[in-house]
Every structure is written in structure tokens, then in C-alpha cells.
Amino acid sequence: MSQTVDRALSILPLLAEGPADLGQVADRLGVHKSTALRLLRTLHEHGMVYRQSDQRYRLGARLIALAQEAMENLDIREIAHPHLVRLNEQCGHTVHLAVYEESEVLYIDKVESRYPVRMYSRIGKPVAITVAAVAKLLLADLPEAERRALAEKLDYPAYTARSTPNAPAFLRELEKVREQGWATDLGGHEESINCVAAPVRGADGRVVAAMSVSAPNVVVTADELLTLLPLVRRTADAISGEYSGRTPVKDSEAKDPV
Amino acid sequence: MSQTVDRALSILPLLAEGPADLGQVADRLGVHKSTALRLLRTLHEHGMVYRQSDQRYRLGARLIALAQEAMENLDIREIAHPHLVRLNEQCGHTVHLAVYEESEVLYIDKVESRYPVRMYSRIGKPVAITVAAVAKLLLADLPEAERRALAEKLDYPAYTARSTPNAPAFLRELEKVREQGWATDLGGHEESINCVAAPVRGADGRVVAAMSVSAPNVVVTADELLTLLPLVRRTADAISGEYSGRTPVKDSEAKDPV
DNA sequence: ACGGACGTTGCAAGCATTGCAACGATCCAG
DNA sequence: CTGGATCGTTGCAATGCTTGCAACGTCCGT
Numbered sequence: 001m002s003q004t005v006d007r008a009l010s011i012l013p014l015l016a017e018g019p020a021d022l023g024q025v026a027d028r029l030g031v032h033k034s035t036a037l038r039l040l041r042t043l044h045e046h047g048m049v050y051r052q053s054d055q056r057y058r059l060g061a062r063l064i065a066l067a068q069e070a071m072e073n074l075d076i077r078e079i080a081h082p083h084l085v086r087l088n089e090q091c092g093h094t095v096h097l098a099v100y101e102e103s104e105v106l107y108i109d110k111v112e113s114r115y116p117v118r119m120y121s122r123i124g125k126p127v128a129i130t131v132a133a134v135a136k137l138l139l140a141d142l143p144e145a146e147r148r149a150l151a152e153k154l155d156y157p158a159y160t161a162r163s164t165p166n167a168p169a170f171l172r173e174l175e176k177v178r179e180q181g182w183a184t185d186l187g188g189h190e191e192s193i194n195c196v197a198a199p200v201r202g203a204d205g206r207v208v209a210a211m212s213v214s215a216p217n218v219v220v221t222a223d224e225l226l227t228l229l230p231l232v233r234r235t236a237d238a239i240s241g242e243y244s245g246r247t248p249v250k251d252s253e254a255k256d257p258v
Numbered sequence: 259m260s261q262t263v264d265r266a267l268s269i270l271p272l273l274a275e276g277p278a279d280l281g282q283v284a285d286r287l288g289v290h291k292s293t294a295l296r297l298l299r300t301l302h303e304h305g306m307v308y309r310q311s312d313q314r315y316r317l318g319a320r321l322i323a324l325a326q327e328a329m330e331n332l333d334i335r336e337i338a339h340p341h342l343v344r345l346n347e348q349c350g351h352t353v354h355l356a357v358y359e360e361s362e363v364l365y366i367d368k369v370e371s372r373y374p375v376r377m378y379s380r381i382g383k384p385v386a387i388t389v390a391a392v393a394k395l396l397l398a399d400l401p402e403a404e405r406r407a408l409a410e411k412l413d414y415p416a417y418t419a420r421s422t423p424n425a426p427a428f429l430r431e432l433e434k435v436r437e438q439g440w441a442t443d444l445g446g447h448e449e450s451i452n453c454v455a456a457p458v459r460g461a462d463g464r465v466v467a468a469m470s471v472s473a474p475n476v477v478v479t480a481d482e483l484l485t486l487l488p489l490v491r492r493t494a495d496a497i498s499g500e501y502s503g504r505t506p507v508k509d510s511e512a513k514d515p516v
Numbered sequence: 517a518c519g520g521a522c523g524t525t526g527c528a529a530g531c532a533t534t535g536c537a538a539c540g541a542t543c544c545a546g
Numbered sequence: 547c548t549g550g551a552t553c554g555t556t557g558c559a560a561t562g563c564t565t566g567c568a569a570c571g572t573c574c575g576t
Binding site for chain 1: 259299305316318321323324325331364
């Protein structure tokens with residue numbers, strides 16, 4: 001809608017791939033170097049990009065700090081956190097919380113496994129949307145049309161032999177997940193890692209987040225992990241209850257005056 | 259430098275404080291609602307802001323994902339990580355890695371304590387710059403003038419009785435840190451938490467990052483924590499060595515699958 | 517010393533951006 | 547149910563911001 005802003009913002013994902021110098025940025029934007037320079041300068045003033053010692057640009061610290069604040073302001077996360085910790089204390093495994101937003105699913109909280117073997121994941125990282133148990137729950141709740149459109153649009157990387165292969169299979173899986181109200185990922189992302197997940201619902205019944213327990217084969221088998229399902233669902237329901245109980249408005253105080 | 263982009267970017271920190279509707283954004287930007295609307299739309303198209311069900315705007319998922327990529331591309335982090343993990347295995351405490359960038363110090367990696375009592379911190383969060391041991395190391399290495407200017411500009415919140423009280427005291431502390439080549443924070447941020455930190459240096463000797471080990475009093479006393487200093491320094495030196503040894507170029511491939 | 521590559525700056529022309537005003541929708545009070 | 551207020555949205559014309567150009571400075575390698 002705004003050409004200038006549009007161009008400026010297009011620089012960010014470009015720099016996310018790695019540092020770039022002025023010429024490279026200008027080329028990839030398709031604008032004159034002087035234009036790119038001025039955009040980069042503006043981004044720099046706001047701390048969104050940083051100019052390293054070799055004069056090349058990369059993403060800046062303010063961007064990271066902003067993202068941090070963005071996550072801390074998600075009230076779901078705040079409400080859910082203590083529950084996640086408690087669940088971790090009970091079962092010892094890695095616990096994740098994720099949300100869906102405009103075609104992406106992101107982890108917004110995580111409590112690390114208490115076992116020595118840990119899985120790799122990171123808060124803020126987009127999840128493997130076609131296989132992750134939390135992603136299935138979140139997508140399964142989308143309106144029919146949107147779900148179908150999204151499924152068509154996605155790539156289906158074959159992480160393992162058990163990864164979801166294509167859109168029809170994915171849609172079938174989502175249907176199943178939607179009916180049973182929980183989801184699993186049995187080695188669909190990493191051969192030796194299994195997850196069980198349950199949805200967190202708002203007052204209107206819509207799925208607002210999803211949580212999962214993940215553990216590698218070497219610690220517990222898939223069957224053993226499945227025995228945790230009731231516990232996971234109870235935890236998710238507890239979060240749902242607390243979240244729904246809240247007054248949906250929270251204008252006046254909330255944060256602070258300003 | 260570019261008015262439009264400047265305005266658009268100013269919206270982000272504003273939304274970081276909490277969700278806001280169109281009118282609020284327009285007011286705080288000092289522009290007409292229609293203008294604010296178009297800026298927000300552009301931000302929306304790039305996923306930087308998200309429009310929640312009540313039509314208010316908040317920061318979006320893409321922002322978080324970008325920040326994530328930004329951190330993953332820091333080669334220091336990549337090199338340091340295994341060392342941090344090893345250190346954690348040896349001492350069991352929380353290990354942090356931090357960098358300085360334009361007046362901010364941020365944690366860019368963390369390995370959680372293996373003790374049940376954990377300290378609160380989060381990757382990407384700006385650190386308490388006037389007291390944190392890692393911050394002292396990073397600032398101590400700045401050029402005289404910049405260091406002095408920064409020290410004057412900072413606030414000195416009295417987190418505890420042992421927090422750095424003001425600029426002169428801070429500068430003296432930095433001087434000391436610079437000479438001894440390591441730093442501590444003994445209850446300066448949280449009464450019961452102590453840290454020991456050591457610098458990671460690039461090939462030219464400049465401090466490029468700092469790492470620390472933190473533990474609450476209830477687990478180990480400050481004196482006991484100090485006995486870990488040699489280990490921490492050895493680890494930091496190992497990272498420095500590996501970092502300096504590297505070819506500074508790393509263009510062509512760099513990224514990949516995950 | 518010279519040529520090339522790169523970042524940077526002043527300037528004029530053109531177009532994108534802006535504020536306005538009017539419209540539609542939603543919500544609440546009477 | 548209806549009037550009024552509030553909020554988000556859109557077309558339009560004016561102007562002021564943005565753009566590309568060309569020239570300059572600097573740093574490098576030849």
C-alpha cells in the first residue's frame with residue numbers, strides 16, 4: 001500500500017538470509033543505490049538493521065528486542081506458563097506452547113526436558129507446519145475454506161518416512177485431529193522424536209493455542225508417551241479455563257498509563 | 259531520513275507496549291487516521307503487525323520469526339554454543355552469551371541450569387546494562403569516548419543495594435574490569451544471584467561477546483562461584499580461538515535446511 | 517599513479533503520500 | 547426501533563517527499 005515502506009520492509013527478510021552490502025540490497029530491491037541507502041539509513045536509525053565493521057548490513061538488536069516484547073505481551077503465554085512448568089515437573093519432558101497466525105505456527109513458550117537428551121527447538125521459531133502435533137491442532141480449527149487453501153499452498157518436505165506427504169493426506173489428518181480433539185507427531189519431523197498435543201480453547205471454543213509434550217524414543221516409547229495424553233489434555237483444559245474466565249476486555253489498566 | 263518509513267517503524271515500539279486501535283496509533287504518530295491506516299496495512303502485508311479479532315493491532319509473527327533468523331545467523335553464537343553446553347555440563351549452572359550493539363546488550367544464547375532453581379532471563383532480552391557482568395565486559399572494551407558518553411546517558415536503576423549507583427562508579431568498575439579481563443555481578447541485579455563472566459575476543463583482540471555463569475546463593479555461595487572463574491575463562495578463550503581462526507568470509511552457502 | 521568499485525551527497529522532476537471529507541458499519545442510549 | 551456517536555474505510559486533489567541521476571570522495575588492487 002505504501003511503496004516506500006513496502007521497499008524498506010522488504011529489506012529485512014533479505015538481510016535475514018545473511019549480511020549484505022549496499023549494492024546487493026539495491027539490486028535485489030530493484031532500486032537505485034542512493035534509494036537503498038536512504039532506506040537502510042532509516043532502518044538503522046530505528047535499530048532494525050546494524051552496520052557491521054565491514055560496512056555490510058545485518059538485522060539489528062532492536063528487532064530482536066521488539067520480538068521479545070511482542071511475545072511477552074501475549075496473554076496466553078502468561079497464563080499458560082505456570083501450567084507448562086507444572087506439567088514439566090510431572091512428566092519431565094519438553095513442553096511447548098504454540099500459536100497460529102496468518103499461515104505460520106510459532107512456538108511461543110518452552111520448558112526444557114529434565115532428561116539429558118534434549119530436542120532442538122527454539123522459542124519464536126516457526127514450526128514444521130505439516131507434521132508438528134501442535135500445528136495440526138491449530139490448523140484443524142481453521143474454517144474449512146481457509147484450511148483447504150492453506151493446505152494447498154504449503155510445501156510438504158519429507159523430513160522422515162512418516163512425514164505428511166501431501167495436501168490430501170494432510171487434510172485427512174486434520175479432519176481426524178479435529179474430531180478427536182488431540183494430535184500426535186510420531187517421528188514425522190525427526191525420526192526418533194514423538195509428541196502428544198492438546199488444544200487450548202477460548203471462551204467461544206475456538207482453538208487459540210496448542211501445547212505439546214515431546215520426547216525422544218530413547219527416553220520413552222511412543223506408547224508410553226501416549227499414556228501422558230490425559231495429563232496433557234487436563235493441563236490444556238486448565239489453561240483454557242483460566243483463559244476463558246478472563247474478562248475479554250482489558251483496556252484501562254493492563255500494561256501502564258503511557 | 260525517509261519520513262514514511264520513519265513513521266511506519268515508529269508504530270512498532272508503540273505496539274510493543276500493547277495492542278492499540280487505529281485511532282490510538284494515529285494520535286501517537288501525530289498523523290491523520292487514514293495515513294495511519296495505510297501504514298498499518300503495509301506493515302500488515304509484511305506480517306510485522308497482526309490484527310486481532312477485536313480489530314486492534316499488535317506485533318506480528320513475522321517479526322518474531324525474523325528476529326529468530328537474525329540470531330541464528332550470528333556466527334559467534336553458532337561457534338560458541340557447543341562450548342556453552344559443555345560448560346553447563348561441567349558446572350551445572352545457567353550459562354549466558356551476550357553481545358553489545360549500539361547501546362544495547364542482549365543475551366543471544368542461554369543454557370539452562372540443571373539445578374531446580376532457575377533464574378529468569380530470556381534470549382533476545384536486553385540485559386540490565388549497568389550491573390550485568392557480561393555488560394561490564396562488553397562496555398569496558400568500548401573506545402574511551404564512547405564508553406564515557408554511554409555511561410552518562412544510562413539510567414542507573416537501584417535493583418538492589420549493590421547495584422551500580424551512578425556513572426562515575428560505573429566507569430570505575432569498567433576500568434577495573436578492563437584491566438583484570440573478567441567481571442562479576444554479585445547480587446547487583448537480583449539480591450540472591452551471582453555471576454562470573456569472561457570475554458570472547460576476535461582476532462584483533464576486541465571483545466566481540468561475553469559469556470557468564472550465573473547461580474543463586476541457595477545453590478552456591480559467591481565464593482564457590484568464583485572458583486569457577488578459571489573454567490569460565492578457559493571456555494571463553496576456547497571460543498575466542500575458534501572464532502579468530504575462522505575465515506571471516508562466509509558468503510556463498512551459509513544458511514541451509516535447519 | 518591509475519582505474520575500478522563502493523559509499524555518499526545535492527538537485528530537480530515526478531509521483532507517491534497526505535489530509536480532508538464523505539460514506540458505511542456498529543454500538544449504545546433514548 | 548431510531549437517532550447519534552464512534553470507528554474504520556475510501557476517492558480525490560494538492561503538495562511535499564521520494565527518486566534517480568550525476569558528480570565527488572575514498573579505498574583498494576593493479
